Amino acid sequence: MxxxxxxxxxxxxxxxxxxxxxxxxxxxxxxxxxxxxxxxxxxxxxxxxxxxxxxxxxxxxxxxxxxxxxxxxxxxxxxxxxxxxxxxxxxxxxxxxxxxxxxxRPWELVQEDPVDTYWRSKDGKIPRERDPRFCKHGPAGMCEYCMPLEPYDAAYHAEHSIKHLSYHAYIRKLTPKISATTSSTALLPPLSQLSYKVKVPCPSGGHPPWPASICTACQPSAITLQSQPFRMIDHLEIASTAIVDRFLHAWRRTGTQRFGWLIGHYEPYEEVPMGVKAVVEAIHEPPQEGELDGLSLGLPWEDEQQIKELARASAKPLQIVGYIFTDLEPEEKDRTRTMYKRHPQSFYLSSLEAIFAAHVQKANPTPLRSSDTGLFGSRLVTAVLTGTADGGIDVSAYQVSEQACAMVEADMIEASVDPGIVRVKEEDRSEDSARYVPDVFFRYKNEYGLDVQKSAKPCFPVEYLLVNVSNGFPQNPSPVFHSATFPIENRPGLENQSIEQVLRQLAELHAPDIPESSRGGDQRQRAALASWLSDWHLVAFLGTTQLISSDDMKVLIRTATSPNLDDPTVLDALIRTDGWQTLMTFTRETTPARPAGSGPSGPAHTAMDEDIPPELFDQIARDSAGQGGGFAAAGGSERVCPHCTFVNTHGGSDCEICGLPLQG
Missing domain, CATH: 3.10.20.90 (Phosphatidylinositol 3-kinase Catalytic Subunit; Chain A, domain 1)
Structure with a gap:
């Protein structure tokens, strides 16, 4: 051949x-x-x-x-x-x-997210019911009016107002049907990461590398900005409204803006053909300096790797799926309402925010087998809490396109004074910068409805870089974390985290007295402790105290994210760890002890101890210390119960607890 x-x-x-x-x-x-x-x-x-x-x-x-x-x-x-x-x-x-x-090859070594493995095992076709008007066949037959549609069918997307194809539907559209005559080159990954940088060295090898010289073989082609036909993530779901309420608490108290990383996981999103949604289970707030009209943030942040490892160790592996920030300002006339700043006549994401999103997405690519390098795009979502037209607060979610990420990587664009406008930088041939900027165009419809191409230099609208992502809350919430009461990290002066607070709450929950399930114990106390531990901010704080080893922290996060906290055995693995025993030792040492003579002396009387009211223990402690009528004040003889060791200083011949005769 x-x-x-x-x-x-x-x-x-x-x-x-x-x-x-x-x-x-x-x-x-x-x-x-x-x-x-x-x-x-x-x-x-x-x-x-x-x-x-x-x-x-x-x-x-x-x-x-x-x-x-x-x-x-x-x-x-x-x-x-x-x-x-x-x-x-x-x-x-x-x-x-x-x-x-x-x-x-690189793409064959990739370990994809479970949601990608799920969609690769499905054909993704959209089922249709039998059409009574056009289908002339029996119930077991099929024709062009009722046969399933491909997941990238344009008419279906237009009918259901789906603007972007899902990533897997887009891949299915690009991938040819496999047959015996399909060439090996056609079966190679259909995607490659976009790059607008000059190729150094030049593939032709005929001239010195940039910035000394450039040719058509090494320079990037002209760029035409256009709406991205697909999106890496189709929906942002926040598992519980309490997550957002706790995040907003800082702004409500101080008026300064806040930033947080979204901790969650990815799941199939059935509302879009072969769709993927990001489910947010917690918001972790890194160190930051909030202002009335913005905030300062350091990247990378100090505990980034520790938080990522902790999230991965949970019962259902979690990861950073995006970030959220507030842009809220009360109205001057009515402080109970927020200003409506982000709308079609203004902007949705500012140019500065879009460039920041591109930096974050570029630094967090998605492992995928559909790319020749094994990496493509990013699923990190940008979420904004901002004012609505009716004065309320709502969430908006976006991503930036692959073109935006490539332009930021090539150092081609920058923010402008107008938040809705992106500036294209000038070419720079100095050795420090060595920035090459090709021709950039964008298309739009003019006042006559004609499609017009215009140069993007020196600036263009930021909307050309954005990809819309829908968002919402589940109808039947089932969050991984059941508690949201522990103070949030990095809120000095507003919410302070301390180990003393943890030990005090453990004592109130009787944690040191809770044994493994095989040894009995109160199931209500066990369930209350498990529910209290199921708090992301509590678990993340305990990881910074150095009291619990990294291996024991993995057991703790698995316990906190267990799907069935009512299971009597859910705490057993945690109770057996050295870290938990250390924590219980500190809890016992920092908790005021009961008086020595106020409790039962032997293990046979454990049930009797549970029946004694706490007020009686307090009275015993005062009497033993000579407060409120002790032996000296009464001027009588001290009598002791031989059964429960109760000390009676008020007179009488019988024990006030068990009723047996006292011995003098």
């Missing part, structure tokens, strides 16, 4: 047998190249992107999917330019092929 090759050395044709090994094709390609390094030789089904190293491909041409007349694009690096790189590739290749193993 005939295989066509296109490389920077020209166009070539090779006549090979369908059963020929791919190594034969590689050998013929190397004959046409000029000093090519075989370890950097890559093939693709298109001029740019989807390159696959031939060193990672095994099999013959037919099994790879190559058919008669297929065009294969070839790229490589000259031997002298890639000598160190070639040694590394050769080393890894030898390791990978040891014992007959095949080297895996």
């Amino acid at each position: 005939l295989v066509r090759i296109r490389s920077k050395d020209g166009n070539f044709r090779f006549d090979l047998a369908p059963t020929a090994d791919v190594s034969e094709l590689v050998a013929k390609i190397l004959e046409t190249t000029n000093n090519a390094d075989p370890f950097t030789l890559a093939i693709s089904n298109r001029p740019r992107g989807n390159e696959t190293l031939v060193s990672t491909i095994n099999g013959n041409l037919q099994t790879l999917g190559l058919s008669h007349g297929d065009l294969v694009f070839v790229s490589y690096k000259p031997r002298e330019e890639s000598a160190p790189e070639a040694a590394t590739v050769a080393e890894s290749s030898q390791t990978a092929h040891a014992g007959g193993a095949v080297a895996k």
Whole structure:
């Protein structure tokens, strides 16, 4: 069969047998190249992107999917330019092929989120019922009027006002149907990360690298800004209204703005074909300085890795799914109402906020098998608490497009004084900056309804970078964390966290007296303690006290996020840890002890101790200390009960607790 090759050395044709090994094709390609390094030789089904190293491909041409007349694009690096790189590739290749193993490509090593694994196992088709007007077949038949629709069907999305395709529907649209004649290059990942940076060094190798020189082979193409056809996340769901209320408490008390990271997980979102939603279970507030009209935030924050590891260890693994901030200002005439600042005539996200979102999304890519690098896009959501038209407070959610992330990475854009406008930076050829800015355009409809293209230099509307995300609360809330009473971190002066407060509350809950379920105990006390522990801010604080080891903290977070806190055994694993025993020791030492003579002396009288009213213990303590009528004040003899060791200083012959005769 005939295989066509296109490389920077020209166009070539090779006549090979369908059963020929791919190594034969590689050998013929190397004959046409000029000093090519075989370890950097890559093939693709298109001029740019989807390159696959031939060193990672095994099999013959037919099994790879190559058919008669297929065009294969070839790229490589000259031997002298890639000598160190070639040694590394050769080393890894030898390791990978040891014992007959095949080297895996980057996207094959990716461990995707469970929600991606779920959607990859589904066909995603939209079912339709039998149409009584057009369907002429029986109930078991199917025709074009009732057959399921593809998840990317444009008419369905328009009918249901779905502006963006979900990520997996978009991938399904790009991926060709698999058949026996499908080429191997067509089965490569359909996506590659967008980049507007100059390629250094230049692939042609014919001139000094940027900023000394530039050519069409290394410079980025012109950019046309357009609405992104897909979105990485389709819906933001906040598990409980209490989460937002606790977050707003700081603004209500101080009037300063607040920022928090959204801790949660991803789930399928059935309202959109093959959709994904982010479910928020808690808001963690990093160190920050709030102002009336903004805030200052440090990135990365001090406890970032610790918080991420703690979240991953929960019973249902959690992660950072986005961030939220307030932009609230009371009205001057009515302080009970908030100002309506973000609307179609103003802006939704300011240019500064959009650039910040691009920085955060670029730093947190999503592991996906649909990209040639194994990473693509980001699912981090930007949520804003802002005023509404009726003076209330509501949540708005957004992402920024892949174009926005690529422009920020290339240092092409900056914020402007007008929050609704983004500025395009000037080109800079200095060695410190070395910024290249290609032509940037955006399209819009003018007053005559005509589609017009306009240069984005020096500025363009921020809406071209935004992707809308719906949001809401569940109808039947079932949050992972059952409590929201512990003070929130990094609110000095407003809410203070202290270990003394934790120990005091543990004592009030009788935590030191709660044994493992196999030894009995009060189930109501056990359930109350489990519910109190199910608080993200409490667990995160205990992780900073150094009283509990990292391994024991994993047990604690799994206990706090257990789906069934009413289970009698839910606390058993935690009670057995050394960290919990240490915490209970501190609780006993900091809690006022009962007087020595006020309780039963033996284990056989445990039930009697539970029946004694607490007020009587207080009276015993006062009497033992000589307060309120002790032995000296009464002037009588002290008599003791031989059964429960109760000391009677008020006279009488019988014990006030058990009724047995007293001994003098």
